[in-house]
Amino acid sequence: MTGICKSFPGARVLTDVDLDVERGEVHALIGENGAGKSTLMKILAGVHTPDEGTIALDGRTVSFKHPTDAQRAGVSIIYQELTLLPERTVAENVFLGREPKRRGLVDRAAMETATGRLLDELGEASFGPRDLVRRLSVAQQQVVEIVKALSVDARIVVMDEPTAALAESEVELLYRLVRRLSERGVAVLYISHRLREIFELADRVTVLKDGAKVTTLPIGELTTAGLVRLMVGRELTDYYPARATRPPGDVLLAVRGGGNDTLDGIDLELRAGEIVGLAGLQGAGRTELAKALFGAEPFTRGEMTPRRPGSVRDGIAAGIGLVTEDRKSEGLALHQSVRDNALLVARARRGRVGTPVLDLLKRVRLAPPSPEKEVRYLSGGNQQKVVLAKWLTVAPNVLLFDEPTRGVDVGAKAAIHELVRELAEDGMAVLMISSELPELIGMSDRVVVLRDGRIAGHLPADSSEEAVMHLAAGS
Amino acid sequence: MRRNLPILGVLAVLLVAIAIANPFFLEPEGFLAFVKRAAPLAILAAGQYFVIVSGEFDLSVGSLVTAEVVIAARLIDGDPGATWPVVLLLLAFGALIGLVNGMVTTLLKVPSFIVTLGMLLILSGAVFLWTGGSPRGALSEEFRQFGRGSLGPVPWSVLILVAAVAAVIALMRSDFGRTLLAAGDNPVAARLSGVRVLRVKTTAFVLSGLSAAVCAVLLGGFAGVSAKVGEGLEFQAITAVVLGGVALGGGRGSAVAAIAGAFTLQALFTLLNLYGISGALEFTVQGLILVLAVALGSVQFPRRAKSASTTA
Known part of the structure; x- marks a missing residue:
């Protein structure tokens, strides 16, 4: 060739x-x-x-x-x-x-x-x-x-x-x-x-x-x-928002010995104000871990605070949100309006939404913030912002992001990065999965590496891509 | 409202055509008579709408209507005092059948097409067994008022229809309606947003069963007791909903358009009648409409998607 x-x-x-x-x-x-x-x-x-x-x-x-x-x-x-x-x-x-x-x-x-x-x-x-x-x-x-x-x-x-x-x-x-x-x-x-x-x-x-x-x-x-x-080996040319200004706060989510069919021996703590990056190769169990924490594919063993969720509704009730990897198949009802998608989580809980939808859409920087538009007509970046808005309606303590910028253009990517950091600064605990190592390292206050469904190691902020790959590939 | 336009346009054209052929139609009395005839189907279509928009089918409503009418005649047996208790019982029975349809579909994961087809057969077999082919008993005059009588100039059935439409619109604007649409559009995303998809879908079947009960009360009064009163109604209801532009597979289309679809179908039948075309042709017309409406819907879809991607 x-x-x-x-x-x-x-x-x-x-x-x-x-x-x-x-x-x-x-x-x-x-x-x-x-x-x-x-x-x-x-x-x-x-x-x-x-x-x-x-x-x-x-x-x-x-x-x-x-x-x-x-x-x-x-x-x-x-x-x-x-x-x-x-x-x-x-x-x-x-x-x-x-x-x-x-x-x-x-x-x-x-x-x-x-x-x-x-x-x-x-x-x-x-x-x-x-x-x-x-x-x-x-x-x-x-x-x-x-x-x-x-x-x-x-x-x-x-x-x-x-x-x-x-x-x-x-x-x-x-x-x-x-x-x-x-x-x-x-x-x-x-x-x-x-x-x-x-x-x-x-x-x-x-x-x-x-x-x-x-x-x-x-x-x-x-x-x-x-x-x-x-x-x-490549230059870090992308720009990422500044790291956390304060030391991490209370532990908002903790797992000890968590496991199910794909995961085993998961020990993990997520603290207020902190972005934890979750790295690993394809098939290492990153998405599975996010879904287990959220309750969509629950842990079958181990302890968790708040109480181990047995279903999505448990997870949401415990203040956990999941921005799924594939927004088209798992995140959005594409033929519904921006408003209906943004309010879906709140409506499913019969909860009242404090903030008007329009303010919410402005907060996630949806441009233009048109609530009546069907989401399938939105760009990938805007769709992702709608998914984010959906979670903000219920003000979760812990937000899990699975590949939040996949298929998103550069501008929207930067906006999403800023938003994620902003949410952490406001006291949320954030877990972020990304297959793009520069993004993962650039965004995270620390990195957890998964391999074959287990935690292979922890790395501090600004670790090298080599260090992450070593742990992930098990060499 | 914009989404309802095509079907409202078609309906308007048909109504004008009817008025030309039969000027009596323009008088309040004539028009109300038309609405009264359309009311049972419109209510049934509203119920079917919930099920279709959730991504399922309810084929059982026709024989459910028959069963309800036969039960009513047998239990009332001409006794006016039994009217209200029996009406309540009919509503409960409709809701129960919907509940069974919904739970078998969602919990046992049997396709609703099969579940409700089975229910259609079960109910018609049971009715046949129970009546031996000719229903016994009689409806009370009070009961028949719902379908036949009127309050001043306005038929009861029109008032019931107005109330039902108002309830349907309110429901579709409620949390239930919005989550129902989302669950029909993308059940996975809905579940991951905390929507109780199974419960919401089951509720749609219950609403369909209830609508069949209301339809039965109106039809019993209007047409009287027969073992064939509900025959083919399930297909009329589905045709009406599809004609209203509601997508099979769920998540798209408005309740108002589905109800307008029922009126359109009724107007078409009226028109065929006026021009002396055999009633036997009704099925053929329905079949054509069903296929054409769905074909049109699916041909339109990729074109729209394409124009969207070029603007994105």
């Missing part, structure tokens, strides 16, 4: 990226959330077409207009979310859309023999071609995806965060598979945040940052610390 550029409306995602992969090589692609890894892979797989740049296979320039083009040319991609049909057998999934035919009918026997042979080659004996996919574990389903790739004679297999959904014991199985693939001469492009895996598997590493390639190096020339520096 040479000189790949790609923009989406409103954002340039990739700038002039080169990437070369050799036969039988395991090539790791790493970078922070949003560095452009997934987009680059989707271009290779024919899901997106590049704005500029070329792709060449065995020296021949190719152009993929559709994922099936890429598949025919020998590029298979295995996504984070598996795309198998749960109610079909393994063999049916492997040959989906290109079933072998005999006299016009699907030749099941041929399908099953071929699938069985590939499973044998991979040394997989825990399930067979006739098993239903829904009965398989996530790791086994990945094996099916790989078999599917091999059955079309894939020469490049792209794996996007393949271990994200795997249990520790299953990761070994995946490593073995990756090595078998490379022994067969298949090139594996391996995307991961987890540095340990990269040092375990990769021959070479390409680092992406903010949509551009930083470097490609053989793994032998790299150390963990060096890799982290390559991933995050």
